[in-house]
Amino acid sequence: MLTTICPKLPMRDKSATKNFYLNHLGFEEVSDYGDYLILSRDNIELHFFEFKDLERRKNYGQVYIRTNDIYRLHQSLLDNNTVIHPNGKLQSTPWEQIEFSVLDPDANLITFGQSTKIT
Secondary structure, three states: OOOOOOEEEEEEOOOHHHHHHHHHOOOOOEEEEEOOOEEEEEEEEEEEOOOOOOOHHHOEEEEEEOOOHHHHHHHHHHHHOOOOOOOOOOOOOOOOEEEEEEEEOOOOOOEEEOOOOOO
């Protein structure tokens, strides 16, 4: 019955959001409705809504994105000079994931993970 999920994250400055996701994370623009932006990469979509008064230090927006090639993704972000969150370095976790995190310009935490379980 459920088919997909499209997280909605706040953005203060659309041009900064576009620059980060398009040039650092490899997303493409799907739609721009002025105060609402839709970006995609591979099989996922992220939606952004304008929130000019967002206090970056008080933003707790987070998204967990699963991948099937964590090492290649991690290296591609490093190659794009994307800053990896200091507390989110590439690592194995007790919850059987290999993951790392980045912060976007509005302090939305974007975590990428891959299962270490053999299926």
